[in-house]
Amino acid sequence: MxxxxxxxxxxxxNQILDAALIEFEQHGVGGASMEALAARAGLTRATVxxxxxxxxxxxxxIVHRASAQWQPAFRKRLDAGESARTLLHDALLDAACxxxxxxxxxxxxxxxxxxxxxxAEAPVDRMSFRGLLRDVLALGQKQRVIRSDHxxxxxxxxxxxxxxxxxxxxxxxxxxxxxxxxxxxxxxxIEGIGARSKTK
Numbered sequence: 001m002x003x004x005x006x007x008x009x010x011x012x013x014n015q016i017l018d019a020a021l022i023e024f025e026q027h028g029v030g031g032a033s034m035e036a037l038a039a040r041a042g043l044t045r046a047t048v049x050x051x052x053x054x055x056x057x058x059x060x061x062i063v064h065r066a067s068a069q070w071q072p073a074f075r076k077r078l079d080a081g082e083s084a085r086t087l088l089h090d091a092l093l094d095a096a097c098x099x100x101x102x103x104x105x106x107x108x109x110x111x112x113x114x115x116x117x118x119x120a121e122a123p124v125d126r127m128s129f130r131g132l133l134r135d136v137l138a139l140g141q142k143q144r145v146i147r148s149d150h151x152x153x154x155x156x157x158x159x160x161x162x163x164x165x166x167x168x169x170x171x172x173x174x175x176x177x178x179x180x181x182x183x184x185x186x187x188x189x190i191e192g193i194g195a196r197s198k199t200k
Contacts, residue, residue: 013051015041017065020058021102029059029108059108066098067128074132084140085190091132092163093182099167100176107171110164130156145190159189 006014019041023032032055038045052058077087099106133156140146146155166185170177177185 009051012041012043012047013061014065015043016048016051016058017062020055021062021105024055024059024062024105024108025102028104029055056108056112059105060112062102062105063109064128067095067132070094071128071132074136078135078139081139081143084136084143084145085186087136087139088133088159088189089182089186091129091136092159092186093177093179095129095163096167096170096177096182099171103171106167110168113160114164130160133159162189 016037019037020032023037023040026032027036034045034048034055037055037058038048041048052061074087074091099110130153134152137146137152137155137159141148141152146152162185166181167177170181
């Protein structure tokens with residue numbers, strides 16, 4: 001028996017996510033119906049609801065699946081001790097590019113992320129990018145480019161607190177974030193949460 005072969009449940013989940021990616025981009029998360037999504041996936045509406053309680057959960061699962069595809073490369077770079085500033089730049093740029101390619105899904109998930117209580121631990125599939133940022137910032141603390149007198153998770157929330165509205169503004173104006181704008185955002189972020197200057 002091939003243990004690497006996905007289970008029936010995993011196959012159904014991926015069918016739903018593939019169908020939702022098309023439905024959400026055509027009609028928006030709010031405008032898409034579970035019936036149309038189920039039909040496109042070739043599954044019953046009951047099966048879709050059994051695997052995902054809402055369209056928002058499906059949208060977050062799409063984001064998580066995309067993130068899971070590019071995060072391993074970042075994790076290798078993280079383990080290699082690459083510059084935390086470079087990793088932050090590249091992670092934010094990659095995320096911004098994905099969001100600009102999937103604006104309807106991005107708008108729905110980013111708005112929900114902003115309204116989520118970050119003091120509570122979010123479900124794993126909703127915090128993976130936040131978790132990556134946390135780990136990059138922890139590396140930055142070791143490299144002494146990020147202040148070390150605070151836990152890296154609240155600092156990751158600060159980074160997201162600047163990044164998400166910037167991406168949303170770009171999406172609303174129809175302009176993708178450029179490398180230069182990510183550099184500007186990163187400079188603003190690092191200057192706000194960077195290591196304390198030494199007192200004389």
